[in-house]
Amino acid sequence: MPRVATGRRARKRSNTRAKDSKLSKELICATALKLIDRKGLTQFSLRDVARSLGVYPRAVYWYVANRNELLSEVVGFALREVYLPPSNQSWQEWLRNLFHHYRDVVRLHPNIAPLIGASMLSPGALVPETIERILTVLSEAGFPDDQLADVYNVVIAAQVGFVTLELATLPSDDTETWSKDQKTRIGTIDVLRYPMLGRHLPALANRAFILRWTNGTEVPLDSSFGKFVDVIIRGLEQLLPANRGKR
């Protein structure tokens, strides 16, 4: 029972690129990303993309299989330039640059951060080149082969984890009253029961996780991120076999 080829498969099979087609995957991704940037993830819909492009919703399905695949493509589209070439820096400096570069790129489209950190629909988040580079750098740094997978996971978790939290989305729709509610909630913490919290609240309010009412788009946590990167790199140094046991 030979089925008729449809959708992407058909397009991939025939290398001819019809010039009369109104749409393209790139155009769809660019439009979707623009909408996500403007309205946020919760307000995003496939129908809205179609509306923006002046086509019927069904037309989009010719290029992506479903909503999730569209989002996946959007992430890949937004992160296509996350790459750091080899260099002759120390492994510490190379990793430091990777972390900061990744954060800078994601901050161009902060609303996609949850898609990268909290869902697995972003294999394109890092191209194989970057994975290869990370493994090479860690190996040359001195981590033995049997630890490489774990240390690689530590690096990725560090790279993506902080930024995901920093750019976490606020509960949708009525963000203004939500922020106001949070602010008063934090302002009414019982400083007698929690003296440390009370004493440091001026420094923590809206600048510390769980005690914020805006996210990293409005109030970036630059100094905390810097410290986080320091902790990761100094920690990795300490776990190198050459430094084991040293204090």
Place this chain on the structure above:
Amino acid sequence: MPRVATGRRARKRSNTRAKDSKLSKELICATALKLIDRKGLTQFSLRDVARSLGVYPRAVYWYVANRNELLSEVVGFALREVYLPPSNQSWQEWLRNLFHHYRDVVRLHPNIAPLIGASMLSPGALVPETIERILTVLSEAGFPDDQLADVYNVVIAAQVGFVTLELATLPSDDTETWSKDQKTRIGTIDVLRYPMLGRHLPALANRAFILRWTNGTEVPLDSSFGKFVDVIIRGLEQLLPANRGKR
């Protein structure tokens, strides 16, 4: 123009607890959590909660203002036991226990992980007691007041970040074919172009971020998490003013 009090406010104002009400916030949260555990976040709907309880959707709105608030309450409900009492351990051991304890609790309801890590609707994620404790521990460890906010952020990012990535949700619906597709994608990486990747692929496949086709529910990353915790704690040690400059 005096408005009639409705919903939670009214209930909170009148301390009387009607015994004839069919529902309660706790019952709704428990039901919602059960559904999320079973079907996942993407399949979750408020109407489904109402169906499970045998009531009309509107009934739920008497206890929560909207879908987001329901999810927020569910997170608080699931994490109500994340708390570590003071103890006479070292600050290193206390933090280590906090990290592992948090991961253990979230793993009881892995599908809520994205709600904690990637959205801000979880102020109940950590009760003030725990925040107070973290600040106290860090201060007693020797971090000066002007660094406390940043170091606190480092701790929270570490605590939540790894687990969020580890338990990231797979693209919904057809998870089986998605997993199969990912597996073949990873299996067909060009090992000649990426020799390091090729050499370590057996150790990395389905056990390393971006190179997985299942999440932490099926394949926990225990050893990577252990290493991550080591890195964080050793890194924090190094950043203590007393150890500054030592290598």
Place this chain on the structure above:
DNA sequence: ACCTGAACACCGTTCAAGT
């Protein structure tokens, strides 16, 4: 106070044609 019942505006996805 708490719930029924019905409705509204929206969504993702699919079926059936068109050209």
Place this chain on the structure above:
DNA sequence: ACCTGAACACCGTTCAAGT
């Protein structure tokens, strides 16, 4: 190959009553 056009099953939320 690529899109129109209409439909289906579902959703979150709200209006208007009931008791």
